[in-house]
Amino acid sequence: MSSNEMRQFVLAEVPKGKLSRDNFRLETAPVPTPGDGELLVKTRYISLDAANRAWMQGATYRDAVEGGDVMAGGILGEVIESNDPNFAPGDLVSADGGWREYVVLSGKVCQKQPNIEPKTHLMSVYGVTGLTAYFGFLEICQPKAGETVLVSAAAGAVGTMVGQIAKIKGCRVVGTTSTDEKCDWLINTMGFDAAINYRNGNIYKDMKEACPDGIDCYFDNTGGEILESALFQMNMHGRISCCGAVSSYDGAPPQGGPRGVPGLLVVKRLTMRGFIVSDFFEGSSVGTRTDAINQLKDWVDAGKIKVLEDIIDGFENVPDALVGLLAGENKGKRLVRVDD
């Protein structure tokens, strides 16, 4: 690879079943040149998110990623050249830059980031992850002290944040995850009140034991059986924040939705609401994006929120990092360090 070449991963073909390393192809390409209003950005970190897999299933809140496309993904990068007066070389920016070592982006789709250390916090607690937990839980669930909060994919990036925010709000917090070891960790390290290994035994019965007073708020990262079981155990006027459906991302489309929709919504007067985090950036009953970051910073500084990052070194490891995330390998926010 010459000095004006870079590496990138292309989605060779859209997976029909589980995603594997072989669905990606490593390529070299020329480092691109920015045009008017554009920036050349060097990738420092790549964010791995369950949503990356959902993008392969079709258009969502963004265009689908199709076979032959450079794989999409959130990055934290440094501006190397700028043809946009709002940015200068050396600036840190976040954007959907994709899985490549350099990228040219319009300044309009880049968000300038402050210089804080560790800068990975810009992709975890102060990035999409932390803000998703903040708005998706506080705005949609409107939790009250003493209520029972269930979080699925609780050991993941968003789940660990939701659980900690729920504890700050005085709730009883129960998480679902995929191993006994992660259950112990949720309880002993992360302060959850109870945890359920959804792969082990009877999810309905285990949930009933872990939530003896029913469920007031459910932060749903998974959909599927966990959502169905939660619907049957929600209390009157319960709130369900629909953040994702990871149970249905990595395989064939689900054949049916959860039983209890809409019957249980009527009988128990439940609210289910989907969102993406940017819906709330300009304002919500719990503030704007700036308010949210300030609040999260106060909680981090006060030691009330532990920032969990699972950082993997090396650009070449991005595909494995995503495959592993979908298999439930990580605790907290998974990132690949490309160059920092």
Next chain:
Amino acid sequence: MSSNEMRQFVLAEVPKGKLSRDNFRLETAPVPTPGDGELLVKTRYISLDAANRAWMQGATYRDAVEGGDVMAGGILGEVIESNDPNFAPGDLVSADGGWREYVVLSGKVCQKQPNIEPKTHLMSVYGVTGLTAYFGFLEICQPKAGETVLVSAAAGAVGTMVGQIAKIKGCRVVGTTSTDEKCDWLINTMGFDAAINYRNGNIYKDMKEACPDGIDCYFDNTGGEILESALFQMNMHGRISCCGAVSSYDGAPPQGGPRGVPGLLVVKRLTMRGFIVSDFFEGSSVGTRTDAINQLKDWVDAGKIKVLEDIIDGFENVPDALVGLLAGENKGKRLVRVDD
């Protein structure tokens, strides 16, 4: 039957499949005597509602109706004797009195009604039906002029009200119903912009034709396939008011819920919310119960709302009236006149 006897219908056994006349048993019983704080009420009208069937499936927002119970149902009645100082003989009251000619009720569960004519309006537009449409549509859907509103069971009591309120709010209104004749009636008599016979052809395709700009608000009385089809055609930030699930009341419990839950809720940032009307009586963003009745009265007086009542004579016809309602026989609010 002697003069101190009355007729009542008992649910002989909980139906396993479709409800039939034979599931009920006509009995005579002594006219009961009120105790302290109680009223003897003579039934004037009995309300027929799809929810009557749902009550046989198990506990909902009220106890289940079980085999051997006098069948439950809303009534409008006249106080004959009162041991509650808040009520006097001659007062009109509404309550869950059940299918019987006389009933003893605690004054606490009776709502005194004004003397208006026709008094059936107390059970349709100013009763649970009208209020359900008012709050369930305006509060949960928050419709805006120019939006497309879909209503299922559109020719029914609540559906006809929702459609008319949506037209008053400047929306494009589409209804689903069970016959071509009712489709024509919705369009030509009730002012709907389009109507879909869900028993005839392809619900997804017909809905797409009737809602070329997608659906912003869906008022769901049915659940099932119509809900699933609507979910796929909702616009970004759409709102679904979950009022009932009549598709699943009269038969075996459904095997699965609608596909697209929770995936489409996330991608399209939808809200689904169940309710029962009394949730809003004390206040909502569209007022209290009194505000709602005043607004409905203004609309009726101005000729903007047609009050549709389907009144069947004779206590002995109550079971057939419910069976027929579940089969989609009625247009507007179905009542049985017992004695007026």
